[in-house]
Amino acid sequence: MISSTSAQGFNETNSNVPVNIVHGTEAELVLFLVLNMWPSHFGLPILLAIILLSKKVHRHPTFVNLCIGFIIIGVSSSVLLYAGKTSGPEPSKMLCLFQASMLYGVPAFASLLALMLVLQMFLVVRGAVNKQVSQGPHTIRLWAMLIVPYIALLISILATTIVGASNPDSVSRNRRYFYCSVKSELLSGTIAAVGAVFLFATVVLEIWTLVMLYKNWRSARYPGGVGVELSLPIRVMAFGLYVILAMSLSLLSVNAPNSPIPDLVIACAATVTILIFATQPDIIRALCFWRKDPQLTFTPLGSTTKTNTGTSSKV
Structure with a gap:
C-alpha cells in the first residue's frame, strides 16, 4: 500500500523533478515518436494481418509474438503523446509511473x-x-517460448512500480526527455544487465546458426522442393547485426545517458524487423496477389507450406 506521503507525491506534477540527463531536441522527440508509432500503429498490424489472413503465408508463433510485442512497446512509448504531455509541464506522477x-x-x-x-x-x-x-x-516448449517474455515483462513492471511508488519524486519525464523514467541506479542497472544477458545469448545462437549454414549449405535442404528459405542466412545475419548494435547501445545508454542516440536507434527495432522480415518472398507474393504462384515454395521458421503438387513439409 502506498503511504499518504507517496500518495500526495503522486498528485503533484512538478515537485522535486530530477534534472534532465538526456539532451534531446524537439526534432529528435518527433523522430522518436514516429519511429515508435508508424510500425506499431500501421506497419506491424498490416504484416500481422497478412500472416493471419493469407492462406499462402505461414509464420511460426514466435514471429507473431515478436510483432505483437513490438506493437505493445510502440504503444507504451506513445502514452505521453496520447495524453498530450510530450512537452510542457510534467505529467502526473501516476501517468508517468505507468509509462515508466x-x-x-x-x-x-x-x-x-x-x-x-x-x-x-x-x-x-x-x-x-x-x-x-x-x-x-x-x-x-512452444508455450514456454511464447509466455516467458511476458513473465519477464510483468516482473519488470512490478519491480518498477514498487520502486517508483515508494519514492514518487524519482518519477519524471524531464529526466529522460523522450519518456518517463524512475531514478534508481540499482533498478536501471539490473534491468540493463538482464537484457544484456538475453541479447548475448541471442548473438551466440545467431553465430551458431550461421556457422551451421556455412558448413552445411548444400545439405540444409530436404528433397522434394521444400527446405530452408534461400535468403534466410542474409536475414539472420542482418537481424544478428542489429541485436549486437542494440546490445552495445543499451550499455552506452547506461554509461553515457546524456546522448539521445541510444534511445533513437533502439526505437528503430520495429522498423528494422519490418524491413528484414516483411520483404520475404511469400510476403511479397501475398501483396502482389495478381501474380501466379511459383512451383517451389520455401518455409521459413518452421512453417508449413504447400506446393502446386500438393505436397507439404515442415522444416
Missing part, C-alpha cells in the same frame, strides 16, 4: 522476444542440416 513501468520492462521483454525467434531459427536450421524429420509439435 511499461518501458522499463522493454529490455528483458524485447530481448526475450528476439531470443525466442532466433532459437526457433536455430532449431529449424539444425533440423534441416541434420536431416531430422519432424516428430510432431512440441507443445510445452
Whole structure:
C-alpha cells in the first residue's frame, strides 16, 4: 500500500523533478515518436494481418509474438503523446509511473522476444542440416517460448512500480526527455544487465546458426522442393547485426545517458524487423496477389507450406 506521503507525491506534477540527463531536441522527440508509432500503429498490424489472413503465408508463433510485442512497446512509448504531455509541464506522477513501468520492462521483454525467434531459427536450421524429420509439435516448449517474455515483462513492471511508488519524486519525464523514467541506479542497472544477458545469448545462437549454414549449405535442404528459405542466412545475419548494435547501445545508454542516440536507434527495432522480415518472398507474393504462384515454395521458421503438387513439409 502506498503511504499518504507517496500518495500526495503522486498528485503533484512538478515537485522535486530530477534534472534532465538526456539532451534531446524537439526534432529528435518527433523522430522518436514516429519511429515508435508508424510500425506499431500501421506497419506491424498490416504484416500481422497478412500472416493471419493469407492462406499462402505461414509464420511460426514466435514471429507473431515478436510483432505483437513490438506493437505493445510502440504503444507504451506513445502514452505521453496520447495524453498530450510530450512537452510542457510534467505529467502526473501516476501517468508517468505507468509509462515508466511499461518501458522499463522493454529490455528483458524485447530481448526475450528476439531470443525466442532466433532459437526457433536455430532449431529449424539444425533440423534441416541434420536431416531430422519432424516428430510432431512440441507443445510445452512452444508455450514456454511464447509466455516467458511476458513473465519477464510483468516482473519488470512490478519491480518498477514498487520502486517508483515508494519514492514518487524519482518519477519524471524531464529526466529522460523522450519518456518517463524512475531514478534508481540499482533498478536501471539490473534491468540493463538482464537484457544484456538475453541479447548475448541471442548473438551466440545467431553465430551458431550461421556457422551451421556455412558448413552445411548444400545439405540444409530436404528433397522434394521444400527446405530452408534461400535468403534466410542474409536475414539472420542482418537481424544478428542489429541485436549486437542494440546490445552495445543499451550499455552506452547506461554509461553515457546524456546522448539521445541510444534511445533513437533502439526505437528503430520495429522498423528494422519490418524491413528484414516483411520483404520475404511469400510476403511479397501475398501483396502482389495478381501474380501466379511459383512451383517451389520455401518455409521459413518452421512453417508449413504447400506446393502446386500438393505436397507439404515442415522444416
